[in-house]
Amino acid sequence: MTARLLLLLIVWLNAQAGFCISIVEQNLVRRQSSGGISSSSLQVLQENGFTGQVLTSSMAGFSNFTQAWAMNYNESPQLALVPLTSNDVSVAVKWANSFDYDFAVRSGGAAASQSPMVIIALSLLNTVDYIPSEGVIHLGPGNVWGDVYDAMADLDVTALGGRLPLIGVGGFTAGGGISYLLNHYGLASDSVIDAEVVLANGSIVWASSNANLLYAVRGAGFTIGAITEYVVKAYPKPTEIYSGFVLFNMDNFDEISAFVANTTATNTDPNVALLMGVVLSQGVQTILIFPIVYGDEAFAKQSLPWIWELPDPLLDSTTNVTWETLQNLQLDFVSHPLPTDDYQQHSIVVRSLTTSVIQAAVDWQTPLLSDPRWAGLQILIEPFIPNSFSSHFTTGPWPHSYPTMHVIQLFIQEADAAPADSLENFNQLVTGAGLVEAAAGTGNVLQRYPNYYLQGTPADQFYGPNLPQLQVVKREFDPNNRFNKGIAIVNSTS
Incomplete structure (x- = not known):
């Protein structure tokens, strides 16, 4: 369970003339599109050269290409188009535009992009x-x-x-x-x-x-x-990497949060990084520290000595790892892949990560601990060294040049995922975020995760002056x- 929640840390052209649709038929189907996708429009899609899969919501495999990143982002799409070629993508885009169908393009992976009508899933474009x-x-x-x-x-x-x-x-x-x-x-x-x-x-x-x-x-x-x-x-x-998980009980929280805040404020070494999590598993909260160090064991323990000086860890799996092992480290205990339909996620970004902010993040989780609907909860804190997000922002619109951005996320997994709970659950998450915002202070909170698209993220926060x-x-x-x-x-x- 712990690793499953950990995994939930931590996208997405021949002119219109090729479409053989009369003006009358286009207008007819556009009127129909508000209530659904017509069979006649699907026939047009095939006639205009789409060679990929066309899946409606009742077909086997539909959810493989349409399932949302988290429950609170699901828009119940009606159709999945799975192109085999770039030309298929072109045909699909022109088709959706001709019939005025709303669509979302999504790649492989966690699938934040959603639409209530058409998903153009690029999963099979995988060279x-x-x-x-x-x-x-x-x-x-x-x-x-x-x-x-x-x-x-x-x-x-x-x-x-x-x-x-x-x-x-x-x-x-x-x-x-x-x-x-x-x-x-x-x-x-x-x-x-x-x-x-x-x-x-x-x-x-x-x-x-x-x-x-x-x-x-x-x-x-x-x-x-x-x-x-x-x-x-x-x-x-990289040829030398030292990483793994170190778990502690909550008795160490004050000391660990001070160490994490200090490390975040003072570390400028690009070879040294860490993540912190507070995980509820089987009714027990534990603190998870995940160091990632480019170097050998001696360098890791010199750079982050407090991790290994704290007494009586519940688990210490840190060791020398290869590049491939590092990337797969969090998959060792995975019971199923993302996306999943039994959890929700909310996140904010702060410019300064202090002990009070870390405490507020845990307080965000605390009111949910006694609710039997939740099979698991995790707070994840992702600190980044200064200027991680700014040194290359002139070559593209993301990221904009904040000196620092640190991510705080709450993952909440339901024991019995009932759609009727969705709005209530999400409102709980948003309300809880206020705790962190209050602790961080005015001007410190950027609100949204800068590391991937979440629908509704204000563009000025994501792209800034770009x-x-x-x-x-x-x-x-x-x-x-x-x-x-x-x-x-x-x-x-x-």
């Missing part, structure tokens, strides 16, 4: 092709990072991807591809050299053909179009705001 002579890797957005790491396990290079193997490669340009190589090599968005993009008019282009488009792809790709292939830099794998430039790109390539999921980019022409 991994390393080109040694160019020092680049071609990646399909349907991959999850574990697929990429497995495909490159025998090589001495890797892609700059997510630390959780179940995170989708398509989350990559929204920051969801951050790895522990972050502070060594820059950001995942900065490692994008090029991308194939299906635009709102259905045309298929390479981002490098237009400087504005390449800029947007490096951090906001799925607000502009559907990315069907990435070309990314290959990086050498938002106006991104809006210029949006008007150029998607003036009708058809790619409108995740973080809404306000169209100033509307």
Whole structure:
């Protein structure tokens, strides 16, 4: 249970003339679209060359391509389109636009992108092709990072991807591809050299053909179009890594929170990182510390000595690990993959991580402990060293240049997931977030997780001063705001 909750830490073009639809038929189906997707429109989709899977909600396998990241993000889509080629994606986008169907594009992975009508799922666009002579890797957005790491396990290079193997490669340009190589090599968005993009008019282009488009792809790709292939830099794998889990009981909370706050405030070494969690498992709260150190055991224990000086840990699994082991570390006890339908998630971001903020984060969890509906609860705290999110923000719209951002998340897993509970449960999470906001103080809370798209996240918080430039790109390539999921980019022409 502990590891399952831990896993829940811690995206997403030939002109319109090709569609053989009369004006009368288009208007008819558009009127029908508010109540559902018509069979006649599906026939048009096939007639116009879509070769992938077409799945309605009653078909086997539908949920494999439509299930939401968490219960509170589910919009009950009606149709899943699963393209086999970039041309399929183009046909699907033009089709949805012709019938005025709302749609969401999603890659492999945790699936935050949702629509009440159509999901264009890129899961089967999953190539991994390393080109040694160019020092680049071609990646399909349907991959999850574990697929990429497995495909490159025998090589001495890797892609700059997510630390959780179940995170989708398509989350990559929204920051969801951050790895522990972050502070060594820059950001995942900065490692994008090029991308194939299906635009709102259905045309298929390479981002490098237009400087504005390449800029947007490096951090906001799925607000502009559907990315069907990435070309990314290959990086050498680190040769020495020391990591694992150390668990303590709650008697050590005050001391550990002080150490974590101090480490966060003073550490500037890109070789040293840690995560902190407070996990409820089988009715017992425990503190989890997850060090990630590029170096040997001696260097790790010199850099974070307090972890190993605290007496009587409940568990210490830290050891020398390989790059692949590090990425798979949190999968050892996984009972099923993400996404899942029995938990909800909420998160905020603070600029300063103090002991009072850490205490407030745990207080966020405390009122939920005695409720029998919850099979598990976890607070996760992700500190980042100064300027982790700012050193490369000029190459793309994400991330903007805050000196520091630290993530606090609450995961709540239901023992008996009843849809009727969903709104109540989510309101509890939002109310609880106020505890952390109050403790952090005015100006310290950024509210949302900067590391992937969550629908409803204010665009100015995610993109900061880069938002106006991104809006210029949006008007150029998607003036009708058809790619409108995740973080809404306000169209100033509307």
